[in-house]
Amino acid sequence: MRSPLLSTCLTGALALGLVACSAGPARDGGDPVTDPPTGTTGEGHGAVTGAEELAEPRLGLTTIDPSGVVHHLDLLDEGVTELGSVGAPSAVSTDGRYLFAETPDGLEVVDSGVWTWDHVDHFHHYRADPRLLGTVEGDGAATVATTNLSTSGSTGVHFAGSGDAVLLDTEALSRGELRERFRLEGEPGPGMVVPVGSSALVTEGRGDQTTLVGRTADGDETGLREACPHASGTITTRVGAVVGCADGARLATVVDDELVVERIPYPAGSTAAPATSFDNREGRPTVAALAGSEGVWLLDTRARAWTLLPAATPLAHVTAVDDEDQRLLALAQDGRVLVLDGSTGAIEAETAPLVADSLAAGRVPTLIADQQRAYLSAPVEGKLYEIDPADDARVARVFETAAEPAFVAETGR
Numbered sequence: 001m002r003s004p005l006l007s008t009c010l011t012g013a014l015a016l017g018l019v020a021c022s023a024g025p026a027r028d029g030g031d032p033v034t035d036p037p038t039g040t041t042g043e044g045h046g047a048v049t050g051a052e053e054l055a056e057p058r059l060g061l062t063t064i065d066p067s068g069v070v071h072h073l074d075l076l077d078e079g080v081t082e083l084g085s086v087g088a089p090s091a092v093s094t095d096g097r098y099l100f101a102e103t104p105d106g107l108e109v110v111d112s113g114v115w116t117w118d119h120v121d122h123f124h125h126y127r128a129d130p131r132l133l134g135t136v137e138g139d140g141a142a143t144v145a146t147t148n149l150s151t152s153g154s155t156g157v158h159f160a161g162s163g164d165a166v167l168l169d170t171e172a173l174s175r176g177e178l179r180e181r182f183r184l185e186g187e188p189g190p191g192m193v194v195p196v197g198s199s200a201l202v203t204e205g206r207g208d209q210t211t212l213v214g215r216t217a218d219g220d221e222t223g224l225r226e227a228c229p230h231a232s233g234t235i236t237t238r239v240g241a242v243v244g245c246a247d248g249a250r251l252a253t254v255v256d257d258e259l260v261v262e263r264i265p266y267p268a269g270s271t272a273a274p275a276t277s278f279d280n281r282e283g284r285p286t287v288a289a290l291a292g293s294e295g296v297w298l299l300d301t302r303a304r305a306w307t308l309l310p311a312a313t314p315l316a317h318v319t320a321v322d323d324e325d326q327r328l329l330a331l332a333q334d335g336r337v338l339v340l341d342g343s344t345g346a347i348e349a350e351t352a353p354l355v356a357d358s359l360a361a362g363r364v365p366t367l368i369a370d371q372q373r374a375y376l377s378a379p380v381e382g383k384l385y386e387i388d389p390a391d392d393a394r395v396a397r398v399f400e401t402a403a404e405p406a407f408v409a410e411t412g413r
Contacts, residue, residue: 048151048174051128058114058127059412061375061384062099064089065403070099070110072130072411073384073399083110084132094409095146095155096282098133098173101407107142107157109133109178114412115150118283125412134178138164145194147236148283150174154181154217156193156200163188165202167195167217182219194234196241197254201261203231212243212250214259226250226261235278238285239301244275251301264304272297272308281369282413284322286342290315296328296345309345313338316359321369321389329374329389331367335359337376339389349393357381368410377408384408 061073062083070083087103094100097115101108113130116123136142140161147153151174157166163186172179184202194201194212199222201212210231214224233244240253248265266274273292278299280287285302296318298307314333318340321327326342335356339349355365358380366377373396374387384405386397 048126048128051126054125054127057116057123057125057412059370059410060112060114061399062094062110062112062409062411063377063384063401063405064092064099064101064110064407066406067403068101068103069403070132071401071403072112075386078399081130083112083130086110086132089407091141092407092409093144093146094411095148095150096409096413097150097411098146098155099407099409099411100142100144100155100157102142103135105135106138106159107136107144109136109173111173111176112409112411116413117151118148127412131176133173133176136166136168136178136180138162138166140188141190143190143192145192145234145236145241146170147195147241148238153197154195154200156195156202158186158191158193158203160190161188162186163191165191165193167193167200167215167219170195181217182215184215184219190232192231192234192243194241194243194252195236196252196259199254199259201226201241201243201250201252201259203228208246210245212252212261214261222259224259224261226263230274232274232276233278233289235280235287236283237280237287237301238283242278242287242299242301244278244289246274248306249275249299251304262304264299264301264306266306267308270306270308275299279317279319279367279369281319281321281323281371284320286320286322286326288318288320288328290318296330296340298328298342309340309342311345312340312347316364317367319367319369323371327389329367329369331355331365331376333359337367337374337385337387337393339393349389351385351387351393351395354378354383354385354395355381363406366408368408370410370413375408375410377405379404379406 068086086108089101091102099110138159145156155168165184167181169179191203208229214222228245230246272294275289278287317331328340335353363379368375376385384399
């Protein structure tokens with residue numbers, strides 16, 4: 001395998017944020033699939049009044065610095081735009097269009113203005129004016145759960161400080177409105193609100209007594225109650241919504257207009273730590289998670305099956321590319337980005353230690369996979385890297401940043 005060294009970028013940083021060096025924009029057209037995306041309405045194709053439909057996705061990297069200033073880097077023309085400011089963020093979540101920034105005021109929402117509508121056998125790509133949408137009020141850490149569609153369905157938010165469970169109307173977000181479908185009072189502490197079609201799963205209880213409760217879009221109970229001890233981590237795949245539990249995962253889908261939850265237990269005899277955070281190339285059926293220090297968990301939501309892979313080196317993060325080669329991307333604790341064989345866990349390619357200083361400072365970078373490229377933030381180093389996993393983990397482009405890219409999302413996908 002080859003470990004390419006990063007070529008020197010001599011350009012200076014623009015006042016507004018980012019400068020690119022090297023060449024070759026990335027594009028992610030998506031894969032033909034057979035499963036309908038969770039929450040698809042079948043209407044509108046993701047169009048919003050005033051938005052321009054594009055022939056290909058307008059991918060970008062939207063960043064928020066420690067003070068809350070938001071920048072957007074267009075990966076096609078490498079132009080940079082300052083979108084405004086939010087409060088100083090402590091965490092950021094995304095669905096590929098919106099950034100949900102946890103700030104002292106609550107959860108502030110940024111619309112990047114670029115998105116893709118997944119219509120099963122083809123895709124529609126849009127661009128509109130980016131904007132700051134306002135704040136969802138709440139106390140304490142905010143856990144956000146999104147779907148793969150940014151103009152329909154719902155977005156779930158749980159505030160640990162108050163215990164409030166909130167379901168946002170995502171279609172209203174696409175029109176620039178913050179509208180709550182429901183807000184339920186709960187017990188302070190960790191929790192989740194997981195959107196599934198027109199319904200949601202809301203956690204109740206704590207620890208090994210945690211239960212997933214089915215709720216309608218109005219907040220009424222559906223009658224579904226499913227035990228999920230130590231619920232932690234959620235992601236929406238091509239098949240349905242995944243929730244991590246101490247004894248495996250719960251896969252939530254809608255069957256004949258009814259919310260259904262299936263149990264996917266860990267393999268018998270497994271002693272590896274449970275998955276508590278999932279990541280993948282957006283919408284794909286397979287997701288990856290760290291299995292503590294023992295390796296990597298892969299969950300195939302189509303096959304309803306787990307696979308435990310050994311880790312060749314200590315890892316900080318892992319994500320499933322879920323392409324024809326079943327590759328994984330991982331961030332090693334020494335700062336390298338690794339391309340892993342999805343069947344064995346073996347290292348197929350690697351970069352130099354690009355983010356060693358960030359990891360040493362406790363600033364865990366963001367690693368993002370799309371169909372063609374991977375993107376890695378380097379908060380302390382002040383860079384954003386574009387990596388080609390299919391070409392020996394070659395560093396394709398480097399973007400210098402004028403301010404620390406504390407949080408980054410790939411938008412437009």
